[in-house]
Amino acid sequence: MPSKLRALPIDIYFPMTLVCITAETEMTERIEISTQQIVERVWLSIAERRLRPGVQLKEEQLASIFDVSRARVRQALVALERDGLVTIIPNRGAFVCQPSVDDAKDVFHVRRCVERRVVERLCEANTKADLTRLRSHVAKERLANEKDMTTDIIKLSGGFHLLLAEIVGSDFLFGTMRDLIARTSLITAVYRNNNRFNCGPDEHAEIVEAIAKGDSEKAIRLMEHHLEHVESELDLNEIRRPSNDLRAALAFSA
Amino acid sequence: MPSKLRALPIDIYFPMTLVCITAETEMTERIEISTQQIVERVWLSIAERRLRPGVQLKEEQLASIFDVSRARVRQALVALERDGLVTIIPNRGAFVCQPSVDDAKDVFHVRRCVERRVVERLCEANTKADLTRLRSHVAKERLANEKDMTTDIIKLSGGFHLLLAEIVGSDFLFGTMRDLIARTSLITAVYRNNNRFNCGPDEHAEIVEAIAKGDSEKAIRLMEHHLEHVESELDLNEIRRPSNDLRAALAFSA
DNA sequence: GAGGGCATTATTGTAGACAATAATATAGGT
DNA sequence: ACCTATATTATTGTCTACAATAATGCCCTC
Structure with missing residues (x-):
């Protein structure tokens, strides 16, 4: 939300490689993983549905998986709670959120409201460079879809909406x-x-x-239709059983 | 943002008494202060303008002022960063944010957009109980204004807008x-x-x-006027010098 | 006298040990 | 056999000491 966030390229928020070992160094040499990286890794795991709702994120377990101290894991969990992805119950632990049907409707309602405004502003004012960025992003999405790269698809399809908001130029939005x-x-x-x-x-x-x-009316209609489409693909009855295999869930999908 | 937040009464977010010593117990007996309470105390100090932008919030200093460990102060600072009130620079420390003029305009723009929608929805559907809550809140505001209770005025005037959002019933909003x-x-x-x-x-x-x-049009117009009024009282040129007397700033105003 | 490098100091970041809490298993009584 | 009280275990929450880092002041050189 602070300005420094927007200054970074979109990809920073969805890094693919996290615990990476450079080819030059010995395998024993380990690259320190930052709090933000832990957040993003868990984020991605949740988005990819490898981490199911209701699963408890035990501090020590995460610490050993990422090979960092519990203190840093705690920080990451606080950040994730603020993002609405985990719930922290005092003296109990952190759990992946189980959004209710009402929560889901709420989120989509606000998205319709906010993205409508985003598209509206974008139609009023946009540069050639903006359009180039958008088109190149969509091209990347196409590629990822063709090659069936799940991780990329998730990153990029969310990234599109994020990119729209970034181009508008409001940090808060x-x-x-x-x-x-x-x-x-x-x-x-x-x-x-x-x-x-x-x-x-x-x-x-x-x-x-x-x-x-610059067809504001059409753009808004398309965006609303798009969001309705996403929402319509949800099955708001089924409840799935959570599994507790943290290590597998956080592993690389590729 | 998570649902548990909305369930609590507004006052929880703006508690007046923080380090309080009950009359029954000895003065030596100290009540533990929670992370959330530190956050709120700093929040209030910033809102009351006793903590100026740019001031560094040194961990040890805060720890000694609140008589808690640095670990808890750190958590509070992370939370404050998420709220956009402080900026944390790695290996440097936490500083009270210095919102730019653009930031200010951004926030007001989004507020106009969001609150317009809130009022709109409230006009569509509201119960007698909702109206009673709103009126009683305004009454409290009047009282605080008459008695010139600065802390209460700040809490309540923000609380009014928060109350509107709460009544709408969207956690995210x-x-x-x-x-x-x-x-x-x-x-x-x-x-x-x-x-x-x-x-x-x-x-x-x-x-x-x-x-x-239920006069949606008028309500929206009033809200927009109200926000413009607040914005118009800002002087977007003056830059004030920060002072570093943390202890005084965090002291009780009364 | 000014600028740059070095030592000092202040502050943040990290780790590990310990205490508190809640869940679980166990034993005893009805 | 089932419920309850107690002991155990697992997990989170907190504190203290130490390491790493950046800012400050000093001295030396030009």
Whole structure:
């Protein structure tokens, strides 16, 4: 939410490699992992549905998995709680949130409201550079979809909406979108009724072109339709059983 | 933002007494102060303008002032950073944020957008109990204003907007409003050009009555006018010099 | 006298040990 | 056999000491 966030490229928020060992150094030499990186790794694991709602994130377990101190894990958990992805119960621990059906509707309602405004502002004012960024992003999404790279698909489809907010230029809106997308990921992870992750690149492409033409009315309609589409793919009855294999869930998917 | 927040009464977020020693117990007996309480105390100090932007919040200093361990202070600082009130620079420390003029405009823009929607929804659906709560809140504001109780005025004037969001019933909106109000407090603390704190109770009362009548158009107009009024009282040129007397700033104002 | 490098100091960051708490298993009584 | 009280265990919460880092002041050189 603070300005420093927006200054960084989108990819920083969704890094793929986290515990990486450079080829030059010995295997024994380990790269320190930051709090933010722990947050993002858990974020991704939740979004990819490897970490199920209700699972307890035990501090010591996480500490040993990431090979950091418990203190840093604690910080990361506090941050995740603020993002609405985990719930911390005092003296009990941190658990992956189990968003209710009402929570889901709430999030989608706010998204409709906020993204409508985002698209509106974007139609009023946008540069060629903005459109280039958007189109290149959609192209990346297409590629990821074709190659069936799940991790990338998740990162990029959320990233599209984040990119829209970033281009608008409001730090606060950007932060809000970030929150909303994190929650949406959790919600789709819990309730989605098919194998598609979030939203497809085609609908994104249409929105971009509407923005390019400055057709505010059409862009808003497309965005609303797009969000309704995502919401409609949810099955709001099924409740899934959580598994507790943390290590497997946090492992690399590739 | 999580649901448990909304369940609590508003006052929990703005407690007056923090380090309190009950009359029955010995003075030596000290009541443990929680992380949340540290957050709120700093929050209030910033809102009351006793803690100026740019001031460094040194961990050890805070720890000794509140008589808690540094670990707990650290947690509080992380939380405050999430609220956008302080900036943490690694290996340097935590500083009270210095919102730029652009930040200020950004926050007010989003507030106009969000609160417009809140009022709109409130006009569509509200119960007698809701209106009673709102009116009684405004009454409290009036009282605080008459008696010139600065701390209460700050708490309550922010609390009014928070209450609106709470009644709407969206957890996410509520969380967003909480963020916005925290930032607004900081902004008005830095840039306001007179001695009035935030917004007066009269404009709030008008808004409540418009909602009571279900006059959505008027309510929205009043809210927009109200926010413009608050914004217009800001002097966006003056830059004030920060002082470093932490202990005095965190002391009770009364 | 000014600028740059070095030692000192202040502050944050980390780790590990300990205390407090809640969940679980166990034994005893009805 | 089942419920309850107690002991055990697992987990979180907290504190203290130490390491790493950045800012400050000093001295030396040009």
